[in-house]
Amino acid sequence: xxxxxxxxxxxxxxxxxxxxxxxxxxxxxxxxxxxxxxxxxxxxxxxxxxxxxxxxxxxxxxxxxxxxxx
Amino acid sequence: xxxxxxxxxxxxxxxxxxxxxxxxxxxxxxxxxxxxxxxxxxxxxxxxxxxxxxxxxxxxxxxxxxxxxxxxxxxxxxxxxxxxxxxxxxxxxxxxxxxxxxxxxxxxxxxxxxxxxxxxxxxxxxxxxxxxxxxxxxxxxxxxxxxxxxxxxxxxxxxxxxxxxxxxxxxxxxxxxxxxxxxxxxxxxxxxxxxxxxxxxxxxxxxxxxxxxxxxxxxxxxxxxxxxxxxxxxxxxxxxxxxxxxxxxxxxxxxxxxxxxxxxxxxxxxxxxxxxxxxxxxxxxxxxxxxxxxxxxxxxxxxxxxxxxxxxxxxxxxxxxxxxxxxxxxxxxxxxxxxxxxxxxxxxxxxxxxxxxxxxxxxxxxxxxxxxxxxxxxxxxxxxxxxxxxxxxxxxxxxxxxxxxxxxxxxxxxxxxxxxxxxxxxxxxxxxxxxxxxxxxxxxxxxxxxxxxxxxxxxxxxxxxxxxxxxxxxxxxxxxxxxxxxxxxxxxxxxxxxxxxxxxxxxxxxxxxxxxxxxxxxxxxxxxxxxxxxxxxxxxxxxxxxxxxxxxxxxxxxxxxxxxxx
Numbered sequence: 001x002x003x004x005x006x007x008x009x010x011x012x013x014x015x016x017x018x019x020x021x022x023x024x025x026x027x028x029x030x031x032x033x034x035x036x037x038x039x040x041x042x043x044x045x046x047x048x049x050x051x052x053x054x055x056x057x058x059x060x061x062x063x064x065x066x067x068x069x070x
Numbered sequence: 071x072x073x074x075x076x077x078x079x080x081x082x083x084x085x086x087x088x089x090x091x092x093x094x095x096x097x098x099x100x101x102x103x104x105x106x107x108x109x110x111x112x113x114x115x116x117x118x119x120x121x122x123x124x125x126x127x128x129x130x131x132x133x134x135x136x137x138x139x140x141x142x143x144x145x146x147x148x149x150x151x152x153x154x155x156x157x158x159x160x161x162x163x164x165x166x167x168x169x170x171x172x173x174x175x176x177x178x179x180x181x182x183x184x185x186x187x188x189x190x191x192x193x194x195x196x197x198x199x200x201x202x203x204x205x206x207x208x209x210x211x212x213x214x215x216x217x218x219x220x221x222x223x224x225x226x227x228x229x230x231x232x233x234x235x236x237x238x239x240x241x242x243x244x245x246x247x248x249x250x251x252x253x254x255x256x257x258x259x260x261x262x263x264x265x266x267x268x269x270x271x272x273x274x275x276x277x278x279x280x281x282x283x284x285x286x287x288x289x290x291x292x293x294x295x296x297x298x299x300x301x302x303x304x305x306x307x308x309x310x311x312x313x314x315x316x317x318x319x320x321x322x323x324x325x326x327x328x329x330x331x332x333x334x335x336x337x338x339x340x341x342x343x344x345x346x347x348x349x350x351x352x353x354x355x356x357x358x359x360x361x362x363x364x365x366x367x368x369x370x371x372x373x374x375x376x377x378x379x380x381x382x383x384x385x386x387x388x389x390x391x392x393x394x395x396x397x398x399x400x401x402x403x404x405x406x407x408x409x410x411x412x413x414x415x416x417x418x419x420x421x422x423x424x425x426x427x428x429x430x431x432x433x434x435x436x437x438x439x440x441x442x443x444x445x446x447x448x449x450x451x452x453x454x455x456x457x458x459x460x461x462x463x464x465x466x467x468x469x470x471x472x473x474x475x476x477x478x479x480x481x482x483x484x485x486x487x488x489x490x491x492x493x494x495x496x497x498x499x500x501x502x503x504x505x506x507x508x509x510x511x512x513x514x515x516x517x518x519x520x521x522x523x524x525x526x527x528x529x530x531x532x533x534x535x536x537x538x539x540x541x542x543x544x545x546x547x548x549x550x551x552x553x554x555x556x557x558x559x560x561x562x563x564x565x566x567x568x569x570x571x572x573x574x575x576x577x578x579x580x581x582x583x584x585x586x587x588x589x590x591x592x593x594x595x596x597x598x599x600x601x602x603x604x605x606x607x608x609x610x611x612x613x614x615x616x617x618x619x620x621x622x623x624x625x626x627x628x629x630x631x632x633x634x635x636x
Contacts, residue, residue, distance in 0.1 A: 018115045018118060018233070019115060019118045019119060020114075020119070021114050021119035021120065021285070021286040022285060022286060023114075023255065023560055023563070037560070038560055040512065041285075041564075043281075043282045043284075043285035043286070044282050044317070044318055044398075045124055045282040045283070045318075045394055046282075046393075046394035046397045046398060047118070047119070047123070047124075047394070049397060050214075050393070050394065050397060059397075059401065060401070061317045061318070061398050061401040061402045061405070061407075062316055062317055062405075063280070063282065063316065063317055063318060066278075066279070066280040066419075066519060066523070067516060067519045067520045067523050067524075068315075068370070068417055068523065069310075069361070069364075069417065069418045069523050069524060069525040069528070069529060070364050070370060070524075070525050
């Protein structure tokens with residue numbers, strides 16, 4: 001699950017907002033920084049971390065727990 | 071613009087819903103065949119957010135010199151006869167042309183350094199069917215490379231992209247499609263797309279399963295098609311794939327072929343008891359065997375044991391896989407988890423529906439002007455290695471060509487204001503900001519998942535469990551959804567997606583109840599064997615008296631016959 005976006009490193013390019021399939025990340029138009037808005041919906045796909053041009057994002061590889069078949 | 075101001079109207083000749091492999095190929099082909107205005111609309115970002123981008127990119131291509139009849143027979147057997155044989159042959163025949171087209175867009179396929187021949191691997195349970203792996207584009211690899219190249223080609227051809235617009239319904243009137251409606255997932259603005267033809271290329275439904283590639287697939291295309299009177303078929307055919315319990319992993323097929331083994335709670339290599347291919351069997355057999363082991367008390371836990379693999383496998387994965395998987399392995403290694411050297415707790419984890427919109431070989435649905443592509447279109451059961459990407463390329467290209475042909479003679483779209491108003495009211499059945507409900511959506515989703523992910527709903531079904539699950543779906547719809555807590559537009563879109571998941575759940579359960587046999591991805595405990603009299607399609611349509619009809623397979627024109635299954 002996404003853990004952090006460094007506000008110091010973030011340049012406000014908005015790529016992570018664009019590539020997040022789950023609507024987790026929003027580019028704050030006022031601060032020009034990307035924010036984690038709905039962390040619980042992250043599916044750990046790494047799209048944001050891979051697209052970030054300045055390596056500002058860290059995604060923890062451990063995913064959310066879901067109901068099991070038994 | 072607000073939700074109260076429905077004047078955001080887009081006019082186009084062809085509207086494509088969904089910007090993955092199917093939608094992008096359809097757009098490119100439509101443009102190449104003379105369609106003037108082509109628009110792709112996506113609830114995320116076109117080419118950037120769907121399953122296609124996250125796919126490994128392994129794809130079945132029939133090369134010149136390969137034996138089409140032999141490959142087609144493998145797929146026919148893999149689908150246990152529930153096979154649209156003319157579609158499968160068309161897919162195979164055209165597949166090498168698709169590979170060449172992708173190369174024309176800048177995709178580079180891996181080749182042997184000495185011989186210069188394409189590097190190909192067996193498709194898990196379909197040997198001798200072969201696939202290519204690891205396509206690259208610029209510095210990208212796999213599905214990321216494929217979607218990026220297709221996006222550039224579509225953009226270069228003049229296709230218009232509409233990002234972050236959630237399409238809720240198709241505009242169907244007088245048995246013809248006239249466009250679609252939806253709303254912006256950030257602003258809530260209502261959108262009307264008026265189009266002379268539409269390709270639905272957004273679907274599959276994982277019920278937000280336990281895997282990173284699939285959580286955004288919520289059955290939107292199936293649900294909107296069903297509501298509009300479109301025929302759906304094979305909806306009982308759902309593959310449950312496997313994954314580690316705690317993190318994501320792509321590459322079970324190649325590692326099983328290289329010697330990794332599924333183990334039960336007693337550390338037994340149980341798969342050879344069920345299939346001669348052992349752990350390299352097709353996914354449906356693995357999951358069904360796990361369920362049988364569970365019934366015998368031999369699990370959970372289950373494991374996937376990589377310890378027999380050569381040590382360099384981890385590096386090979388990091389260097390030769392594209393997209394998210396290498397980064398995932400690196401991040402896991404930083405935490406001391408060496409997946410490819412361990413015995414990893416594993417489980418059935420993600421559902422993928424093999425049903426969808428029923429089309430003819432031209433990807434035309436029963437509604438005039440409405441085509442289907444990608445996983446929204448049904449190509450029958452099976453989640454074979456390299457199959458999903460390949461069939462999405464085929465159906466996308468076919469739908470694009472067919473839509474272009476149709477548009478040469480099609481009249482103008484007529485969007486009826488009363489129909490638009492009705493669909494708008496159905497979409498905004500709840501206020502976006504704070505509508506009084508107190509039930510968190512996550513709780514509703516978990517209730518749905520507890521029911522859908524249960525072994526006796528999705529792996530080994532029986533009449534009683536399916537009927538119970540249908541009651542649960544009705545309860546979620548009638549009790550939970552009206553009480554959902556909708557605080558903002560994010561919740562609102564999730565509510566709409568959850569409505570679509572419940573609708574898809576009902577289609578799956580109803581079709582599963584009808585098919586009284588076990589075949590391909592559909593296993594019934596009370597009807598454990600395949601039965602030849604059930605070699606027919608179940609077609610769901612809301613306008614039919616019982617909601618479904620049977621359709622015989624056209625054996626007269628098919629190469630392989632029921633006797634070939636024996």
